[in-house]
Amino acid sequence: MSKGITKIQEKILDFIIDKRIGAWLPPTLAEIAKHFGYRNRATVQQHLQALEKKGYIKRNPKLSRGIELTINDKFFVPRPILGEVAAGNPLTIYPDSIDTVELPTIARMPKDSFLLKVKGDSLKDAYIFNGDIIIVNPNIEPKDAHFVVAVLDDAAVVKRFYRSNGSIELHSENPEYKPIVIKKTYGNFNVVGVVIGVYRSMERKAV
Amino acid sequence: MSKGITKIQEKILDFIIDKRIGAWLPPTLAEIAKHFGYRNRATVQQHLQALEKKGYIKRNPKLSRGIELTINDKFFVPRPILGEVAAGNPLTIYPDSIDTVELPTIARMPKDSFLLKVKGDSLKDAYIFNGDIIIVNPNIEPKDAHFVVAVLDDAAVVKRFYRSNGSIELHSENPEYKPIVIKKTYGNFNVVGVVIGVYRSMERKAV
């Protein structure tokens, strides 16, 4: 696994990307250390060395905030779309995933995550619309308020995830729909993954 | 002329903007000094103080590369047009519509496309929301119904582009806002680029 990234390293990479897009200054070692509660910068330095060795970042030595993201080089990368979701309907998986999308590299796509195309307007209350591509990470433990893709009795849904009193609730953004409460006895229930991003290609879409 | 900027100060401001968009790191005092041939950083410091006093930049004290540009909406305006625009509030609202958007954060600038982080909800009718990142390509010829980023006087807007009878119209998704008609005589109008995509990171955003 020369390219394998550890969870902590991924968190640090996320932080760097976040800083860069949001505050749009790459962070200093000290800022990263503070954010993660490290008592010194040396720890961060070692993580950055690991990330550099694995090709995720490039560092300009002796340059403050000199962290470059190597995933910058390519702005768009083709990615396969695995299937489609529409609330109420089964999750359709394309057998050969013929459909692909040019995904911008700013969109975080961790190793095992996959793409689904949204059909219909059932998610419009979550600001996700027909034709949008959602990025789903199956290896994240869903936390409250996360959007998750879940399978309920053969039907795939995209809803907000909440835990309460040992049972799981799936909330819709539209208050007219009552939350679905998953009791322990529930048979066919499975959280497929957490929605970590949404991408919409606009250029051709003249609506 | 408390807001008047000297030629040298303008050059330094240009350099900061350039650095920020091109190498996308704000420069340090030393880098600015080197570029202009100053023998010390104190000279640069005084220029930055002047620029700050005049409201062009904001500095985070004791933060390396902590130069913030307050005139953000000018980042992506071609310089020649910029020069004629009076400095002032970065977000002047166009009289005919509230439908302007604050686009302060250029996150990345690869060969052609760049990113803007959307602030505010004025684009919600176009399904673009606060915090979303829009991908803008300045090298595409806008066609009818394309979303474009345009600068009108001092205001940056994201609207649908239409051509009719030789004049250009900018339509809002919200029908309550009347289209802005750009006549040939219009002074400060410039299409910055075409919006080719929208990306939203969701995982951490508990909204």
Add this chain to the structure above:
DNA sequence: ATTTTTACCATACAAATGTATGGTATTTTG
């Protein structure tokens, strides 16, 4: 079972960075 990797700690240090102070000469403003 041993080695390697991971994930932290502490301390030290040179260079970079922002700032402060004081000075000179020129240009602009009142």
Add this chain to the structure above:
DNA sequence: CAAAATACCATACATTTGTATGGTAAAAAT
């Protein structure tokens, strides 16, 4: 014309920043 602003200089100083070195404990790989 006098006063203020501009545009540089030099030197000094406390932090910040990146890096280096050495160490510990646990997990993962061989």
